[in-house]
Amino acid sequence: MAEIPDKSFKRQLHVLLAIIFVAVIILGIRLITAPKHKTGSSGTREVMGTFCRLISVAPTNSINDASIEAGYSELVRIDAMMSDYKPESQLSEVNTNAFKESVTVSIELMEVLTTAKKYSALSDGAFDVTIGPVVDLWREAKKKNAIPTKQQLAEAKAKVGYEKLILENNTVRFAVEGMRLDLGAIAKGYAIDKAVEAMKLAGATAGFVDVGGDVRTFGKPPTKKHWIIGIQDPASEGGILLTLKLNDMALATSGDYRRYDEVKGKKHSHIKDPSTSQSVTKLTSVSVIAQTATIADILATAVSVIGPEKGLAMIEAIENTDLIMIPADQQQDLIHTKTIRKYVDNTQPPAGYTTVSQLLKQQQEK
Numbered sequence: 001m002a003e004i005p006d007k008s009f010k011r012q013l014h015v016l017l018a019i020i021f022v023a024v025i026i027l028g029i030r031l032i033t034a035p036k037h038k039t040g041s042s043g044t045r046e047v048m049g050t051f052c053r054l055i056s057v058a059p060t061n062s063i064n065d066a067s068i069e070a071g072y073s074e075l076v077r078i079d080a081m082m083s084d085y086k087p088e089s090q091l092s093e094v095n096t097n098a099f100k101e102s103v104t105v106s107i108e109l110m111e112v113l114t115t116a117k118k119y120s121a122l123s124d125g126a127f128d129v130t131i132g133p134v135v136d137l138w139r140e141a142k143k144k145n146a147i148p149t150k151q152q153l154a155e156a157k158a159k160v161g162y163e164k165l166i167l168e169n170n171t172v173r174f175a176v177e178g179m180r181l182d183l184g185a186i187a188k189g190y191a192i193d194k195a196v197e198a199m200k201l202a203g204a205t206a207g208f209v210d211v212g213g214d215v216r217t218f219g220k221p222p223t224k225k226h227w228i229i230g231i232q233d234p235a236s237e238g239g240i241l242l243t244l245k246l247n248d249m250a251l252a253t254s255g256d257y258r259r260y261d262e263v264k265g266k267k268h269s270h271i272k273d274p275s276t277s278q279s280v281t282k283l284t285s286v287s288v289i290a291q292t293a294t295i296a297d298i299l300a301t302a303v304s305v306i307g308p309e310k311g312l313a314m315i316e317a318i319e320n321t322d323l324i325m326i327p328a329d330q331q332q333d334l335i336h337t338k339t340i341r342k343y344v345d346n347t348q349p350p351a352g353y354t355t356v357s358q359l360l361k362q363q364q365e366k
């Protein structure tokens with residue numbers, strides 16, 4: 001006959017079971033409520049002569065750390081390759097030697113130059129990375145405080161033209177002496193795309209990369225439906241013109257409000273029209289939303305040159321691209337694509353869709 005355990009042992013067993021039961025429940029609740037994703041931030045860092053910020057969402061903090069460093073390394077790597085300010089960059093090597101001989105370049109530089117040429121053709125030459133001689137001429141004008149002469153403008157123009165840039169296999173050659181490539185209107189976007197790629201590879205499930213206000217987001221933020229990205233207000237330092245809901249899209253802004261060549265007290269935009277060698281004048285700022293930061297960067301510059309009407313028509317004709325621009329004439333309304341409304345975040349104070357002069361007035365009243 002089996003031995004019957006005494007009453008105190010039974011009681012102890014019940015207490016133990018009760019404790020285990022409660023512990024399992026607490027652990028279960030913890031597991032359910034614990035955040036499945038952690039968020040990491042690079043903080044503000046410097047790259048490409050501006051500030052950048054990377055945000056990474058991943059299951060663990062160590063994945064976030066790795067993804068942020070991988071993304072930031074890409075920004076630094078692409079800058080070192082494509083900067084025209086750095087004498088040791090691959091781009092500088094091309095600028096020095098490509099008229100004398102074909103220069104072999106990296107896959108990345110070839111990809112950027114091939115994409116640049118494609119969009120030069122699409123924009124009828126408004127976007128053109130061979131703009132270097134014109135940029136140089138205006139840099140000189142700024143230094144000497146003297147407007148370039150007609151002859152100087154014509155001479156610079158003769159050295160510009162995407163059709164004079166010869167890309168073959170993995171080599172680059174210039175058809176005209178004195179040509180100079182300037183990737184200022186595309187390299188930032190390309191670097192952002194490369195950084196996003198590296199972050200995903202490192203295990204990030206979501207995040208964004210912001211370099212000087214140009215941004216690309218990927219995945220969903222952990223607690224909200226959308227990433228909320230602000231378009232900078234050219235009229236106020238650090239001010240936001242409009243906030244956008246932007247998931248898996250990129251935003252780039254080109255403007256004449258921060259970078260310009262001042263000559264004889266007049267500000268000349270740093271964006272030049274390749275057909276005249278003159279600075280563009282019609283738009284204060286152009287923001288483009290596209291699927292990649294490279295395309296957004298290119299198109300924002302292209303529209304700045306093309307101007308409001310034709311620029312709007314061009315963007316309306318390209319799938320999955322949107323645009324909002326501020327005309328230089330402050331009495332005019334903001335101009336935007338019809339479909340941009342789907343991105344506008346209505347939960348924020350409505351800043352947009354008024355005239356720039358109204359915006360300025362609102363700010364003065366604040």
Ligand code: AMP
Nearest residue numbers: 126127128129184185254270271272301
């Ligand atoms: P973003 O700020 O992207 O519009 O780029 C402007 C920079 O691109 C300028 O500072 C120049 O270095 C270069 N750039 C100027 N005009 C043009 C143009 N028409 N096409 C391509 N790049 C340009």
Ligand code: MG
Nearest residue numbers: 185297298301
């Ligand atoms: Mg650009």
